[in-house]
Amino acid sequence: MPFSVASVIKFFYRKPLERRKYLRLDIRIPVYYFVIPQDQEEEIKKSARYHAHTKNLSGGGLLLEVPLIQDECFFTTHLIRIEFELKKGSKPLSVIARMVAVEKPKHANNYYMRLEFVKITDEDKKKIINFVTHKTK
Secondary structure, three states, X not given: OOOOHHHHHXXXXXXXXXXXOOOEEEOOOEEEXXXXXXXXXXXXXXXXXXXXXXXXXXOOEEEEEEOOOOHHHHOOOOEEEEEEOOOOOOOOEEEEEEEEEEEOOOOOOOEEEEEEEEEOOHHHHHHHHHHHHHHHO
16 A cells, blocks of 8 residues: 555654653752762752752753853762752752753853752652653643
């Protein structure tokens, strides 16, 4: 059976399959983050707290939009503690992530840090997954 031109065009221009393990939600949530030098996970100085916003969120990590990058953030051996509330007034979540990549879009003043959660409680992960799933419906 021959294929119609329309069906061939639909096939080649369809949306690519999502290969991510977790559903991702584009959302702006205020966060605080702390850079953790290697082997000093428990020694976080409150004075080293930075403020930023998420660009997206999933059960596996997030994209953080930061106004500028502090030099120590570029070390991939460092971890980053992130604190944020899924809903205003709710108990803040505190997770530890590793930096996967940093990029600066051409026409933007901010940087984007792709972060993968490496230490997160099962309960917090479920909260994030449920939040993302509920918001994407």
